[in-house]
Amino acid sequence: MTPESHAPTSTDDLPPGPPPGCPAxxxxxxxxxxxxxxxxxxxxxxxxxxxxxPVAPVLLHDDVPMWIVLGHAENLHxxxxxxxxxxxxxxxxxxxxxxxxxxxPLMPHIAWQPIASHAEGDEHKRLRxxxxxxxxxxxxxxxxxxxxxxxxxIVNRFCEAGEADLVGQFTEHxxxxxxxxxxxMPDEYSDRLVEAARDALKGTETSLASHxxxxxxxxxxxxxxxxxxxxxLASYLITHPARLSDDEVREHLRLVLFAAxxxxxxxxxxxxxxxxxxxxxxxxxxxxxxxxxxxxxxxLWNEPPxxxxxxxxxxxxxxxxxxxxxxxxxxxxxxxxxxxDPRVRPDLKASMQGNRSHLAFGGGPHECPGQDIGRSIADxxxxxxxxxxxxxxxxxxxxxxxxxxSIASRHLVELPVQFAPRPPQDVxxxxxxxxxxxxxxxxxxxIVQPPAAAPAVAPxxxxxxxxxxxQVQPxxxxxQVQPxxVPPQPAVAEAPRRRGVWQRFLSWWxxx
Numbered sequence: 001m002t003p004e005s006h007a008p009t010s011t012d013d014l015p016p017g018p019p020p021g022c023p024a025x026x027x028x029x030x031x032x033x034x035x036x037x038x039x040x041x042x043x044x045x046x047x048x049x050x051x052x053x054p055v056a057p058v059l060l061h062d063d064v065p066m067w068i069v070l071g072h073a074e075n076l077h078x079x080x081x082x083x084x085x086x087x088x089x090x091x092x093x094x095x096x097x098x099x100x101x102x103x104x105p106l107m108p109h110i111a112w113q114p115i116a117s118h119a120e121g122d123e124h125k126r127l128r129x130x131x132x133x134x135x136x137x138x139x140x141x142x143x144x145x146x147x148x149x150x151x152x153x154i155v156n157r158f159c160e161a162g163e164a165d166l167v168g169q170f171t172e173h174x175x176x177x178x179x180x181x182x183x184x185m186p187d188e189y190s191d192r193l194v195e196a197a198r199d200a201l202k203g204t205e206t207s208l209a210s211h212x213x214x215x216x217x218x219x220x221x222x223x224x225x226x227x228x229x230x231x232x233l234a235s236y237l238i239t240h241p242a243r244l245s246d247d248e249v250r251e252h253l254r255l256v257l258f259a260a261x262x263x264x265x266x267x268x269x270x271x272x273x274x275x276x277x278x279x280x281x282x283x284x285x286x287x288x289x290x291x292x293x294x295x296x297x298x299x300l301w302n303e304p305p306x307x308x309x310x311x312x313x314x315x316x317x318x319x320x321x322x323x324x325x326x327x328x329x330x331x332x333x334x335x336x337x338x339x340x341d342p343r344v345r346p347d348l349k350a351s352m353q354g355n356r357s358h359l360a361f362g363g364g365p366h367e368c369p370g371q372d373i374g375r376s377i378a379d380x381x382x383x384x385x386x387x388x389x390x391x392x393x394x395x396x397x398x399x400x401x402x403x404x405x406s407i408a409s410r411h412l413v414e415l416p417v418q419f420a421p422r423p424p425q426d427v428x429x430x431x432x433x434x435x436x437x438x439x440x441x442x443x444x445x446x447i448v449q450p451p452a453a454a455p456a457v458a459p460x461x462x463x464x465x466x467x468x469x470x471q472v473q474p475x476x477x478x479x480q481v482q483p484x485x486v487p488p489q490p491a492v493a494e495a496p497r498r499r500g501v502w503q504r505f506l507s508w509w510x511x512x
Contacts, residue, residue, distance in 0.1 A: 055321030079364035093328030134236035184232025304360035387431035
């Protein structure tokens with residue numbers, strides 16, 4: 001990036017700016033597109049791909065120059081080449097030359113912080129080692145049971161109403177409830193914490209106060225666990241041999257909480273929306289051709305939780321996607337356009353089942369360490385919700401759905417649905433939508449037990465007790481005695497007792 005042109009390439013390589021009154025008046029210096037002014041980023045990405053190839057020059061707020069990496073292979077090369085690209089914004093040329101002001105809207109995302117995602121070398125190994133070590137202690141089977149119970153609790157709040165907003169009442173709450181449990185502060189989970197986290201990520205006028213509210217909770221957690229460690233992620237961060245300071249612990253707890261919460265909320269919303277509006281998608285789930293985890297992966301291809309990630313920076317002059325990248329240039333890692341790169345997905349309608357090569361969770365040294373947590377929340381949460389409300393339907397036209405979009409991500413504002421009202425369910429039970437038939441624990445195949453059925457048939461003891469043995473005595477016609485207890489029994493008692501290996505594995509995997 002040169003200060004003379006304020007653009008990622010030299011002025012000789014760029015078309016002149018549009019004249020006044022031209023339909024392209026929204027373009028910035030050098031005819032570059034301003035990402036933050038685009039009404040349809042998906043369409044703009046494809047336009048940029050056609051114009052510039054897999055790497056394109058763009059502008060951020062205040063006409064700060066940046067590259068956006070659109071190609072799948074180019075994104076992978078960037079994130080897997082720490083010798084050429086890093087996440088330390090202190091080498092970013094516009095920042096060093098004063099083009100990026102302290103109050104720039106994207107500074108909270110780009111400003112360097114002493115956390116693993118911005119560190120390099122030995123410091124990166126120390127900080128990420130502590131985070132990965134803490135995450136490795138999570139018992140995912142117990143976690144899935146907790147996700148299931150949390151889903152039951154949340155669904156119980158609205159299941160009797162017959163209608164709900166699945167964004168405001170479900171997808172924004174389940175990730176926070178689970179993350180609070182993982183971090184070690186389940187008592188802090190509340191509607192207020194959910195609202196504060198959402199507000200802090202939106203960049204509103206009250207976002208700083210909301211951010212402080214969340215940080216106060218994390219500060220209390222850090223101080224408590226420093227004095228009395230327990231079996232949770234915060235405690236493992238504190239007791240890890242990396243010896244993180246209180247500030248480092250608190251900042252990494254913030255990173256894990258916000259990143260996992262935002263990504264999983266978007267993922268849950270996207271999966272549920274696809275299930276509701278795409279009949280083929282739901283038919284595959286109901287018919288067994290697709291499992292919920294496979295549906296989640298398909299959603300990660302089509303609508304990754306983060307459209308772009310800020311940002312990578314060139315440590316040396318290099319070439320990427322046919323573009324000359326100068327030392328100090330900034331580049332946006334862009335999962336959304338990379339996942340629809342025509343070189344990787346020539347047919348966007350084709351199923352991507354079994355293919356996890358999407359870039360929704362990044363790659364290389366900074367690949368998302370908590371991606372299995374997000375997948376677990378989405379897998380179990382969606383499965384349990386659909387089991388509780390199998391007839392859930394969208395309660396508006398698809399065109400009426402509203403979104404809030406930014407360069408970083410796209411959020412579904414609300415997801416109104418309707419369903420048949422149902423009573424609350426015991427949170428310890430396996431999610432279901434039908435009453436469970438009573439089971440006879442003392443019945444066995446081949447054994448006739450007339451007295452057990454007698455009290456329910458007749459109130460008269462002499463009539464019930466005497467004739468029944470008399471009918472059993474003449475044994476020459478066992479076929480007439482056997483049908484009496486057999487027909488009603490096997491359908492009730494045998495089915496839940498003898499499940500196949502696959503059914504038992506699924507129950508174990510889902511945490512039931």
